[in-house]
Amino acid sequence: xxxxxxxxxxxxxxxxxxxxxxxxxxxxxxxxxxxxxxxxxxxxxxxxxxxxxxxxxxxxxxxxxxxxxxxxxxxxxxxxxxxxxxxxxxxxxxxxxxxxxxxxxxxxxxxxxxxxxxxxxxxxxxxxxxxxxxxxxxxxxxxxxxxxxxxxxxxxxxxxxxxxxxxxxxxxxxxxxxxxxxxxxxxxxxxxxxxxxxxxxxxxxxxxxxxxxxxxxxxxxxxxxxxxxxxxxxxxxxxxxxxxxxxxxxxxxxxxxxxxxxxxxxxxxxxxxxxxxxxxxxxxxxxxxxxxxxxxxxxxxxxxxxxxxxxxxxxxxxxxxxxxxxxxxxxxxxxxxxxxxxxxxxxxxxxxxxxxxxxxxxxxxxxxxxxxxxxxxxxxxxxxxxxxxxxxxxxxxxxxxxxxxxxxxx
Amino acid sequence: xxxxxxxxxxxxxxxxxxxxxxxxxxxxxxxxxxxxxxxxxxxxxxxxxxxxxxxxxxxxxxxxxxxxxxxxxxxxxxxxxxxxxxxxxxxxxxxxxxxxxxxxxxxxxxxxxxxxxxxxxxxxxxxxxxxxxxxxxxxxxxxxxxxxxxxxxxxxxxxxxxxxxxxxxxxxxxxxxxxxxxxxxxxxxxxxxxxxxxxxxxxxxxxxxxxxxxxxxxxxxxxxxxxxxxxxxxx
Numbered sequence: 175x176x177x178x179x180x181x182x183x184x185x186x187x188x189x190x191x192x193x194x195x196x197x198x199x200x201x202x203x204x205x206x207x208x209x210x211x212x213x214x215x216x217x218x219x220x221x222x223x224x225x226x227x228x229x230x231x232x233x234x235x236x237x238x239x240x241x242x243x244x245x246x247x248x249x250x251x252x253x254x255x256x257x258x259x260x261x262x263x264x265x266x267x268x269x270x271x272x273x274x275x276x277x278x279x280x281x282x283x284x285x286x287x288x289x290x291x292x293x294x295x296x297x298x299x300x301x302x303x304x305x306x307x308x309x310x311x312x313x314x315x316x317x318x319x320x321x322x323x324x325x326x327x328x329x330x331x332x333x334x335x336x337x338x339x340x341x342x343x344x345x346x347x348x349x350x351x352x353x354x355x356x357x358x359x360x361x362x363x364x365x366x367x368x369x370x371x372x373x374x375x376x377x378x379x380x381x382x383x384x385x386x387x388x389x390x391x392x393x394x395x396x397x398x399x400x401x402x403x404x405x406x407x408x409x410x411x412x413x414x415x416x417x418x419x420x421x422x423x424x425x426x427x428x429x430x431x432x433x434x435x436x437x438x439x440x441x442x443x444x445x446x447x448x449x450x451x452x453x454x455x456x457x458x459x460x461x462x463x464x465x466x467x468x469x470x471x472x473x474x475x476x477x478x479x480x481x482x483x484x485x486x487x488x489x490x491x492x493x494x495x496x497x498x499x500x501x502x503x504x505x506x507x508x509x510x511x512x513x514x515x516x517x518x519x520x521x522x523x524x525x526x527x528x529x530x531x532x533x534x535x536x537x538x539x540x541x542x543x544x545x546x547x548x549x550x551x552x553x554x555x556x557x558x559x560x561x562x563x564x565x566x567x568x569x570x571x572x573x574x575x576x577x578x579x580x581x582x583x584x
Numbered sequence: 585x586x587x588x589x590x591x592x593x594x595x596x597x598x599x600x601x602x603x604x605x606x607x608x609x610x611x612x613x614x615x616x617x618x619x620x621x622x623x624x625x626x627x628x629x630x631x632x633x634x635x636x637x638x639x640x641x642x643x644x645x646x647x648x649x650x651x652x653x654x655x656x657x658x659x660x661x662x663x664x665x666x667x668x669x670x671x672x673x674x675x676x677x678x679x680x681x682x683x684x685x686x687x688x689x690x691x692x693x694x695x696x697x698x699x700x701x702x703x704x705x706x707x708x709x710x711x712x713x714x715x716x717x718x719x720x721x722x723x724x725x726x727x728x729x730x731x732x733x734x735x736x737x738x739x740x741x742x743x744x745x746x747x748x749x750x751x752x753x754x755x756x757x758x759x760x761x762x763x764x765x766x767x768x769x770x771x772x773x774x775x776x777x778x779x780x781x782x783x784x785x786x787x788x789x790x791x792x793x794x795x796x797x798x799x800x801x802x803x804x805x806x807x808x809x810x811x812x813x814x815x816x817x818x819x
Contacts, residue, residue: 248760250723254767255730257756264758276760278771281722281778289672291708292693293715293794296616298785305777326674338615348784352777395673402677440635440673447671450710452737454671458635492739522757530741551755558754565762566755 194234201233201403207336208358216342217356220311222363227371232417233403238361239371240318242272245310246365249321250282251481258525259484259506260320262513263365265523268572269516270375274318279309285327286482290445296334296341301348303331308354317359318368322480325364326400332362333401364397366419366479367406369509373426381517382540384429389511390473391420391431392463392487394480395440420479420508427515432471436462442490443482452490459490460499468500475536476505489530504533520544521551522571593657596664604660610695611651611659611688620687624648630676630685640669644676644685651688667692668707700793712798715791720805722778723767727753776813779806783817 212219222238231237244267252259267274284302288294310317319325335342335358346356369376398405398417408418411425416437424431442458444451464487467473476487484505491501510524520526520542526533527548537544554570557563596604611617630644631637637644647666650658667689676685696704708715718724732743745752753762760768782788783806792799807817 248768250718250725250767252767253761254723254725254727257727257753257761260761261757276758278760278769279774280768281770281774282718282724282767284718284724286724287715287718289690291711291715292690292697292704293708293790294787295694295785295790296614298781298787301781301785302778305781309774333619334616337619341615344785348781351784352780354777395675399674399677438633438675440671440675442635442671443673444635444671446668446707446711449714454636454639456737458639462635462638489735489738489741492741493737522755525756527752528741528745530739554755555748555751558751564754565759566757567759568757571757 200235203233203235204333204336204403205360208332208360211336211342211358217346217358218311220307220316220357220359222360223316229367229371229406230408230414230418231404232398232407235404237363237367237404237406239363239367240316241368241372242267242274243315244272244318244368245275245277245313245315247280247283247306247310247317247319247321247324248276249324249481251286251485252320256481256484256488256525256528258510258523258528259481262507262509262518262524263320263369264568265513265518265571266369266372266376266509266516268568269379269513269518270372275313275315277309277313280306283321283324283327285321285323286445288327289323290449297344297348299327300331300335300341300345303328304335304345304349304356304358305352305354307357307359308349310359311355311357316363318363318365320365320481322364322366322394322397323482325362326396329362329401329404332358362404364419364479366397366423366508369479369512370406370408370419370422373423373512376423376512376516377426377428380427380515382515382542384424384427384515384540386539387429387475387536388471388473389424389429389431390434390467390471390476391424391437392441392476392478392483393417393420393437394478394483397480420477423508423512424477427512429511432473434467434470436466439463441478441483441486443486445482448482448486455486456490456493459486460494460501463487464491464494464503465500468503473503474539475511475533476503477508477511478505479508491531502531504529504531504536506533514540514542517574519550519571519574520547522554522566522574527551592665593661596657596660599660601656604656607663607695607699608654608656608659610699611691614691614694616687616691620684620691621648621651622682624652624683625681627680630679630683633675633678634671635673635675636669636671642666642669644670644689647688647692648679648683648685663692663696664701664703667696668703694790697790697794705794708794712795715795716798716801719778719782719787719791719802721766722770722775726763726765726767728764772809772813776809776815779810780815782806 223243226238228236411418442455488505670689674686735742
């Protein structure tokens, strides 16, 4: 499939037309090789379940994004340190009436540690990946990957397994010892691709007006730089010149997405640096990203789509105040922002009290009474404290939804 | 007048050339190496895109050039002095030649760890608890890592989170996330399989090279679960 580019507003605000040369051969499609290996009996390919949405990729092909029956490959940084990120993704599924699985038979991809310390190797990383894929396969649900690094790393692993038969043989032997089949999903899908795919359904259910909200977007490096061909690029967003995820969601919600000059820069996470060399992380995040955004775009919120980026851009702002740096903008995932716009509770669902930069001015601008919501959440906490409830449950949160609107799928 | 090696390289003058060459060949022998290096146009696009180059005396271009030219002395210097500055963001994959300097650095780091280089041990000082967490529990970061003294630069939220941790975790709707020492609840069978992967792929040997104490702790933790589940580890 080729993308038919049409007139769109380019990154510099000019009307530009970009059209793929129909005679230009497309680069190799790794999915063809994945299916060839299945035909040769090398592994099982888990198909994207229907119904799915076809979305445009950078390389001009289409990518299948499943709507439901997804196996949620959670992110350790999200669940551990910014839990409203994961909870918002689940909440969006529930609000749209889409089935999902939140498994315990899942490990982290271990990519964060690999990029930080190199205390692993290609075989171990591939084995961890396909162990998780096999765990998803036996449930019948399709992997939806929450973390940008897991997503990029698993695509790296897929390329290595396809290209190197000796690695495949080694990993197959390991999986046999674990009593598991060697499985490769038909597509490697990031949650932000799913949010992109359902953005109009989300926008149709928004309860807060986002037109006055100025957004800057930080595209996550491991989403679109690590393995590039199958990241989503949409001719209607930035003229197809940058990845469309996140921006397309903010635009669908009616927010004002503003550009800034250092959009391509990394956030400064650095994997090991964010944990033990934070002088680098803080400096880069503030000097190259937050300060530039505030000077050039004055955003009400920074939206991004990866674990490390939310952590870095949010948590790096506090210490920079002593250097009189321009800081003070909330940072969250587009999933949290979309959930807020749809009426999700800022504390029960989006868990914004885990965030460092002040998010309250954003909530006020959106028309959300954060004081009332915090009071409600404090009452939840008090009930748990008194032993009247063991946990806050999905039933408690779902009860807030006045009428479930089910996504029409065919 | 005698010729001298540049001062930076002199730091490693006492290491035999053969040893430097051996490590270089180990990097070159990695099956991913030919996928990551195709030469170098010397355009500097990778440096312009690199966050670490803005902060450190670090250049992804020099890494690619050194490996392409097979400059063993400079390679050894970079193996010890440069590779741990990389952010592994892969912005350098923008290379018009198709190189991945970040990927080359991943391989170099692996070789540094596998061979127990002192520079690798120094780079990973203070990071061992994170390696322990991911290898022993299956999730890399945990809620209980957030402590005011560990993250003072994160502001008051670190202390507030630490003070309310158990309660706040109970106030999360997903039932898999009521944990404090792991990011989510990982089943014992899953963990058993992860431990077997670490053993079968030689990762435990890598840990032994870089941190013997950590290796012993991990072995103890893993042996207990593996024995419970009917697996005996060979010596």
